[in-house]
Amino acid sequence: MTTGAITPYRSGMKPGRDGFAQLLRAEWTKLRTVRGWLIGMVVAALVTALLGLFSASGSHSSCGGPGDVCPAVPVGPGGEAVDDKFYFVHMPLAGDGGITVRVTSMTGQIRLPDLTPGTRRVVPGVEPWAKAGVMIKAGTRQGTAYAAMMVTGSHGARMQYDFTEDVAGRPGGVSAASPRWLRLTRSGEELTGYESADGTHWTRVGTARLAGLPATVQAGFFVASPGDLTVKQADFGGSIEQIRFAEATAVFDQVGLQGKAPGGTWSHDDIGVTTLPDGSFHHPGGFKESGGAYTVTGVGDIAPYADGQRIESTLSGVPAGLIVVIVVAVMFITAEYGRGLIRTTLLASPRRGRVLAAKAIVIGTATFVAGLAAAGVAVPFGTRILRANGNYVLPVPPLTEVRVVAGIAALLAVAAVLALAFGALFRRSAAAVTTAIAVIVLPHILATASVLPVGVAQWLLRVTPAAGFAIQQSLREHPQVIRNYAPSAGYYPLAPWAGLAVLCAYTALVLGLAVFRLRRRDA
Amino acid sequence: MEATIEVAGLRKRFGETTALDGMSFIVEPGQVTGFVGPNGAGKSTTMRVILGLDAADEGTALIGGRPYTSLRNPLRHIGALLDAAALQPSRTARNHLLWLAHSQGLTAERVDEVIEQVGLGSVARRRAGGYSLGMRQRLGIAAALLGDPPVLMLDEPSNGLDPEGIVWIRGFLRSLAAQGRAVLVSSHLMSELQDTADHLVVVGRGRVVADTSVAELIATASRDRVTLRTSARSEAMTALARAGATVAATGRDTLTVSGLAAEEIVTLLSADAVPFSELAAHRATLEEAYMDLTRDAVEFRAPGGRKAAR
Missing domain, CATH: 2.60.120 (Jelly Rolls)
Structure with a gap:
């Protein structure tokens, strides 16, 4: 036809910025516009908080004797029992x-x-x-x-x-x-x-x-x-x-x-x-x-002194909440693979590594906020309920309490990113959810339920992503005190931040593999 | 050079299968270019290579002179509809467009504009999972238009549309081209493009077999053929065949003759006293032209060599 006379089309719209921020915004819009995922996040927070509060309200302790008053536990110069x-x-x-x-x-x-x-x-x-x-x-x-x-x-x-x-x-x-x-x-x-x-x-x-x-x-x-x-x-x-x-x-x-x-x-x-x-x-x-x-x-x-309830005993709902978080985080990516929507996503942002990075940041941040709300309710209110029921709760410095609450939120957030990375790697919901639960939640349950010998339990909490649970330990080990320092008694083999670092390392590794695979393969 | 697609020498193999075998063409602005070929001819693979979804083993695909993966806010350069079913069913149509808009730095107002443009205004806040195939096609077209791009590429856009929708999409594509956009529309049915496309890129087995305007393609297919209407069909066939023509019966009283000029046919039939009522140069349909081309494409690929002479 008469191609020579044609004036090529020029859009009248303003040229937009092209930044990572708008990719983050797009992924956040995706997350919040699927009602099931939003409900999942709320359920995860509720399960985490309510299970902790229920188990606290079910825990009663009594010292007997006249007036049923337990002898006061002395407190040292550092505020510890x-x-x-x-x-x-x-x-x-x-x-x-x-x-x-x-x-x-x-x-x-x-x-x-x-x-x-x-x-x-x-x-x-x-x-x-x-x-x-x-x-x-x-x-x-x-x-x-x-x-x-x-x-x-x-x-x-x-x-x-x-x-x-x-x-x-x-x-x-x-x-x-x-x-x-x-x-x-x-x-x-x-x-x-x-x-x-x-x-x-x-x-x-x-x-x-x-x-x-x-x-x-x-x-x-x-x-x-x-x-x-x-x-x-x-x-x-x-x-x-x-x-x-x-x-x-x-x-x-x-x-x-x-x-x-x-x-x-x-x-x-x-x-x-x-x-x-x-x-x-x-x-x-x-x-x-x-x-x-x-x-x-x-x-x-x-x-x-360590013979009492710890503040982290109010966090017994975390594994259940974590399972819900894992499902949402996996679906956040596998739902796109299941329906071919991933191609639309990659059309909107051809730089594929950035897509996964944006997804990881969005799911991680959303989970952190939900986890912070859950732990922020469970720990202070759970501790109050425990005390009201006559339990002795070991005192910890305020900064330790902050570390336990924020640390649990961080554990949930990083675990969500790991689950997302499994989803991106396997592209299948069932396989990714199963794997994430098997490497994060299951080792922790096995290690702390004292079904395994202490050595095996400690090994699991060193080498699996479940090591991240160490972030909730509020009491230190003291080599000069003989005690049953077993995971079942609440003692993790790694220090709190070292344990979380193990989880972060696994997450970085799997996310790296997922980016590599996403970049190499035809979409 | 902004509103073009340039494909040059694309080759791609999936294992033993050659999907693209030197695919080359240019899509110009201001017209609707039809991209036709049988299923498996490499249309979808070509489109995916253009969009950076698949990587070609060889060759280049450029949009306005640049590869897709180097584009910033790519949906403002090219809008594409590949698979209308690629939706999160629990998300509303408007929210689907909203995240796409956010990814390109566009606002919710632009989303509402394209929703009106494709006629989904009354159902935009419904979950996309409940959409019919035709509604999904319209939603996919809205997504392609979102960035107001100078280039559009639509894979089988009339799939699932009702007759009214098909009429709508034809007019719509033509109006987009009239604005100076380059529009590439793929189909496996030539008839779908007959009233829409100005230009055609016909492909078979991973390469272009014809890159021409619709008018030229029909002219080529009609060349040297004459339609003859006669009440004495068998006598005419005998006489013409004896003179060296190729004769095909196309109806109870019509024949298509090639290999003889119209004047020679008149002389011959008059000499043998075979009656005939009409003699006309044959005008091929686009469908016939397409069938010829793609049959040739298959013959090209007879075992022994793709360069087999014709």
Whole structure:
């Protein structure tokens, strides 16, 4: 025809910007205009929050006795719950000074599991973390600041302070043939621990700075012994944890107090001893002096306390919510493959890597917001319900609570991106949903339901994307405290952010593969 | 050069099958170009290569001089309708266009404009899953128009349209071309393009077999043929065949004759006293021309070599 006379068409519309922002906007429009996906996100948040609140409201605890009042758990200088139970022989010390002792013996007894039910089986022995040594403490009230220089059952000399801190000294135990000398000095807020084999040559072990230490403190010597822990694998999954009585007895001599001691005489206190209803003491410690030698027996421990509910126990709805999130995130991409809509998407944005990046950011952000709302309700309100039901909830610093809430939102968001990446890689909903649940949710359920041996459970939480759940752990592990640090007890093998980093690494890998495949293949 | 599609030397194999075998053509602005060929001739693959969805093994496909994947806001350069069923059924038609608009930096007002343009105004807020095939075609055309592009490429746009819709789309395509846009419309049926297309690119087995205007194509197909109306059909056939002509009976009293000029036929029949009532130069239909071309395309590809002489 007459092509020569034709004026080619020119659009009168303004040329638009071409940026990643408009791609994000397009993907967000896609997400919000499918009602099922929007409902799915709301359901995921509701399931996460409500399951947590229901399980909190179903958890009741009671201590019995008159008034049903549970004994208060002492709180340490850092705000954490602590064990503060030991036998303390002490006198006031005004201003700077110090205390030196020689420990010549450390013995003890441990109750082992009964062979004949009901018949006590107590044998001589010292717990590995039984402690005997010198201490300077702000006061005799439980939970007050302290520093201590000590010998232990089998971890050598240590300097410990303020319940959580532990510095190793020389290894080795105590015997009459090789006694250990211990010294603790105070200079202002600084306390320094020393040890020696002969009382002449001293080695500094560590220095603690105890902020706000009063002018007059209690200085003296002490003995404590944590209970004996055994963990048995139960026949049908689960584990049975048992802590039984243990006590330690140490002999101190060559006791020397440097500085002003206004009182001048030794007091002795069985700090934190349990009083039975009839007024007697349960497993009391003891004190005996003969010719300048003091024999002290102590029961209990000076350490962080972990026997209570944690704030993350209100997050039991997360795995269920995560499954809903996975389904929505997978559908967000596989629905396009199922109907050929992916070609329209790629026509609108031929740079394919950017399409997946935009989808990942949109689904990740939407999930983060939903997760933040869910965890932001579940943790504070769940904790309140737990407390109202008589449960003891271990206190955590506000920043830890923020990390747990925001971390769970981040876990859900990153898991959503991983599920999306599986969807882009497999292009099939069923395969992607199954895979995502199998690698994120399932290992966590298996590892924490204590159906697996602890080693296997810990391995799963190190090497699978489920490692990300570590972000919700609010309590730290302390090597100086023997405890059942198993996933079933809420302890993850990786630190919170390291666990989340494992999940992020898997997500980056699968998303990278998905981009590679999307770029290479004909659409 | 803005409103053109230029395809040069495209080759693509899917395993053992050659889908494109040197496909080359140019789509000019201001006219509707029909892209015809039997199913499997490579029309859809060519379109997907033009749109950057498939990668060709060899050759180039340019829109206004640039490859699709280098275009920014590509829907403002070329609008395409490939598969009208490619919709999320639970999303409304308007929202489908809305995300597309957002991806090109366009507004909701533009969405409402194209909805009116294709006549979907009353149903735009319904879920696309409930749309009939004809409504989906209109929605697909709206999506192609969204960016007001100078080039349009539509794969079988009248599929599923009712007769009224078919009339509408013909007029609509012609008006788009009249505005100076380049419009490429594919079909496997020549009759669909007869009243719409100005220019034709006929393909068979992955290559172009004819790239010509509709008028020229018909003229070529009609060449050297004469239609004869006679009451003595068998006598006429005998006489003409004896003289070396190729004769085909096309009706109870009509014959199509080729190989002899009209004057020779008159002389011959008069000499043998065979009666005839009408003698006319044959005018082929587009359908016939197309059948001839595509039959040739198949013959091209007889085993032994595609360059077989004709």
